[in-house]
Amino acid sequence: MKSKYVILASALLISVATFAQKDQLKAAEKAMKAGDAKTAITILEGAESVMANASDAEKAQFLYAKGNAYLDLANKKVDEAKNLSLAAKSYQDLIAAEKTSGKLKFSSLASTSITQIKGMLVNSAIVDTKTNKDLDGANKLYDAYLLDKKDTINLYYAASTYVSAKEYVTALKMYEELKTLNYSGKGMNYLAMNKVSGQEDLFNTAKERDAALKLTHEKPKDEVIPSKRGEIYKNIALILQDQGKVDEAKKALSDARKANPEDTSLTLSEANLYLQTKDFETYKKLIAEVLEKNPNDADLIFNLGVISANAKNAVDAEKYYKKAIEIKPDYINAYINMAALKLEDEKVIIEEMNKLGTTSAKDIKRYDVLKVKRENLFKSTIPYLQKAHELEPTNRDVAKTLLNVYSALEMPEYKAMKIKVKELDAAAAAKK
Missing domain, CATH: 1.20.58 (Methane Monooxygenase Hydroxylase; Chain G, domain 1)
Structure with a gap:
């Protein structure tokens, strides 16, 4: 008889906890409707301990409410970066929980919110970089990448911004990840002139741009986005060089050239490294190799001018700039x-x-x-x-x-x- 009472008592405890969970969720949702996200978060944090015993549906509802509360605070510019991160974590946990349970009620809404957060992080990062808050901007760009790892351009921009913030160790990790992903960033920009503003607008696809040409735009233009692989390897080498690892830097660029023999930007980066280390013979040899392959490439000649100018070699820089103008007036x-x-x-x-x-x-x-x-x-x-x-x-x-x-x-x-x-x-x- 005693054991039956124990079982009954346990059942009563679970029942009471379930009612508590439902009450707390309702209270949190009521606070959100009143525009009081801070109170909603306080209520939800108080419910964390009992959520382990909640049903899958209640866990999903809890995580969705929590994500919404954090996102609301971020929209109100309250600890924006922190609350965006917490909101994203809640939505991601929700999606994972519903995937496990097989009951997809909030996942679609959560995915939409994650996309919104990603855009907010990127836009906020742009503002940060314009106000010399490079580290904050870099952190946000990396968070945006973690939300959608298919959008690797955010990882590339995060790495570049960490360089601007002089966080070279972190930047190196990002560049190494880009290297592992074999990221190039090569693509195409689809542009057209807005008939009203007179400004060029950028479109995601040629199809989008062509549709706009029938209504609001004119003068379509395609711009090739060059590969960023050379810049990535160059920055890896420069960071290694800055750390006193010159041999590793040279090896990184040498390996990159073997893997991408047609990418002249890598040869330029290697030439620049030898120039920085005052190995002028190897520098001249690499430059000659590049020019032999592409004697009339205006972009290449221009880049040689930039390298020479950075090395304070004004004579060569002027020669290359003039040559670039000769090729492309x-x-x-x-x-x-x-x-x-x-x-x-x-x-x-x-x-x-x-x-x-x-x-x-x-x-x-x-x-x-x-x-x-x-x-x-x-x-x-x-x-x-x-x-x-x-x-x-x-x-x-x-x-x-x-x-x-x-x-x-x-x-x-x-x-x-x-x-x-x-x-x-x-x-x-x-x-x-």
């Missing part, structure tokens, strides 16, 4: 970089001018020489800046640089360019 970045390359010399001239006195005849004579030198330097940039402005009239940086050069040389073109810069600034402010 509308290569705007080559014009911009040529102007920037020349303007780098101004700093040295200004520093020397500032050190000179104002009473010594020798100093005054030297000052006049430097002044002419500075003016000639500015004059040498004008053709490149004017061509860049012609190719891309809406580029504010180019317009402002050209305005500063006109001002320094007291040229009559200054007035018209000043009006143009004001128009560009006003247009940019109107978009914000």
Whole structure:
């Protein structure tokens, strides 16, 4: 008889717990309807201990309510990153629980919310990076990747942002994962001009873009997204080099080239590494190899210019930029970089001018020489800046640089360019 009473008592305890779970869920849902997500979370946290004995349906309902409460707080900008992460975890646990039970009631709704969270994380990360909060942005991008590992571009952006945050060890792990996934990022951008705004819009697919062409858009354009594999391996090598692991860095790039023999960006990265370590013979050999394969590749020639400029080899940089322009006369970045390359010399001239006195005849004579030198330097940039402005009239940086050069040389073109810069600034402010 005694054992029967024990069984009955246990049954009563389970029954009481079940009623408690239902009451707490109802109370939490009532708080959510009243817009009080904090109270809902407090109630749900109090129910955690008894949820182990809940039915599969109640567990799913509990996890869905918890996810909604955390997401509501995130939408209200309350500990946004933390609550987005907690919401995503709740929804993921829900999906896993319903998959195990075979009863899919909330999974579809949870999946939709996870997609929303992923978008919020990415958008919030963009804001972070614009306000110099690179580490916060990187963490959010990585969280977005964990929510959808098929969307590997978020892992790539997370790695790049960790580099910006100087979190090189974490960045290296991300790049190694991208390497394991054999990620390249190569693809196509589908663009078309919006008839109303006059701006180019990006579409996910050619089909979407073609549908828009029938109604709201015109002037379709396809842009090839180049492979990012070279950049990934280059950054792996640079981080290893920074850690003093130069041999490992060289091996990483050598292995990458063997696995991807047609990817010239990898050869460029390897050449850059040898340049950084002052192995000029190997550097020249690799550059010659690249040029032999692609003697008329404007992008390749331009990249050689960038590598040379970064190595403070202005002579080679200018040679490659000019070659890129010769091959592709509308290569705007080559014009911009040529102007920037020349303007780098101004700093040295200004520093020397500032050190000179104002009473010594020798100093005054030297000052006049430097002044002419500075003016000639500015004059040498004008053709490149004017061509860049012609190719891309809406580029504010180019317009402002050209305005500063006109001002320094007291040229009559200054007035018209000043009006143009004001128009560009006003247009940019109107978009914000």
